[in-house]
Amino acid sequence: MDKAVKIKSFGHQCILLQWEAIKPSEIHETQTFIENKYAEEALDIVPTYQEIAIYLHENIDKQKIILQLKEHLSANNPKSEVTNTPIYHIPVCYEKEMGIDLERLSNSKNMSCEQLIQMHTSAVYTVHFLGFLPGFPYLSGLNKLLYEPRLKTPRAKVLAGSVGIAGKQCGIYPQDSPGGWNIIGRTPLKLFDINQSPPALLKSVKRIQFFQINKEKYNEIKSSCLLNKYQIEVSYD
């Protein structure tokens, strides 16, 4: 596995770090290092699957920081130690009216809806990064049998909370939005709320698991979310 980092300029006052192959825990470790070292200099530090973008304040010497990063990151490969990060448990209602593509997916995969739900709820997912929409998590860890390409024609409106599958990825829509992911259920949780700090529910969450709830429970949790009274269950393995 090539762990060498490429350090590039990415437009005015932005540095892009790229890896050929890097684990989410290694991206996270590098991100934490940069956040601590450049708390003053950086405006935004944004991880994706194999990259970290560092957006610098206007008056910062970008070349100097590129040189520092080259020196540090070539000498210190991120360690891929498995850390026991907590698992956050996300309630999902898989009933037909919310999981609008569930039946089609289970038919095409020759399994029952129950089997599909079982596969979806038994996996632990890694939160790679947030993008696409404010608070939208890109998740890996989907069971291979559930891989499904995006819809050929995106829907004009996917409702907030919808849990979807695109290729080997899983994601959750924080707000109503056009979208092409296959929707298998909906969570009553608010994934993004400007009145919370941080606004994105999953900003510092590294691992999640879904659990099935019925419609009654969905409504109940939704009401307590509105009152900010819902406590997400957290477990450790």
Add this chain to the structure above:
Amino acid sequence: MIEVVRAGIYTTIQDLGRFGYRNQGVPTSGAMDQYSSQMANQIVGNEPNTAVIEFVLKGPHFYFHNASVVALCGANCIAELNGKRIKINQQIFVPAKSKLVIKSIKSGMYGYLAVNGGLQVDRVLGSYSLYPNITKQSKLNKGDCIDFTTKPLSDTNLNSSISYTENKISCNVLKVEKGAEFNELDDHFIEEIFKTQFTPSTSSNRMAYTLEHNIKSLNAHEITSGNVQAGTVQLTPSGKVIVLMRDAQTTGGYARILQLTPMAINQLSQKRPGEKVTFELLKKG
């Protein structure tokens, strides 16, 4: 207080953007042409990051309940104050109970109205810029009323106009850096890209400008979702050239072939469908 009498096409409030939340998927937003928005603020004695009103292609109409000093910059518009023609790029004294009408826009896309003292609007996640699901409203509508504060002008010479270099914005050559996937392009495509004239399509908006071109079989593979920002020039598998603008999402899955300089983003934002632009690689050092 300013009342929106006619809203125009997509009239918003913008500052220089929302920073510190990109890792939560929040776009930066901000004025499309920040050279012009900052100039408008400078003319009325504001800090560069003060919130201004941004309008596009079709002029909004405003009613000023209170007196103010304002400036119009950016797109070249024909504007009237109480029926009398006013000039852009200079201080304009607006008496109380005045109608300020942007009648038409002769050239350019985005215009800016800066008000001395600044607009009194909600600051959300560190910015006044309107954006759906972040701020209460995503654009200004007819009937909206915006309060403003006034601050004493240190130099209240109403005739003083600050030198505004219009050809800086009207320049058709966009300076670029190489993008993250630039080196994956075939040599003959690289040659073509810097010779070709590109034209913004009619579907261009605050999120992205699609550039039409005639480069045969130009295309690139999709990438694993990576970082993108305003000014990122993306090339799709079907050959579309898409330049991301201020309201763009924070990550994307198309090849990033070029990256516009901050000034080039301002310049492109003012180009109308049908106008032509070319790319020029920034010299290092």
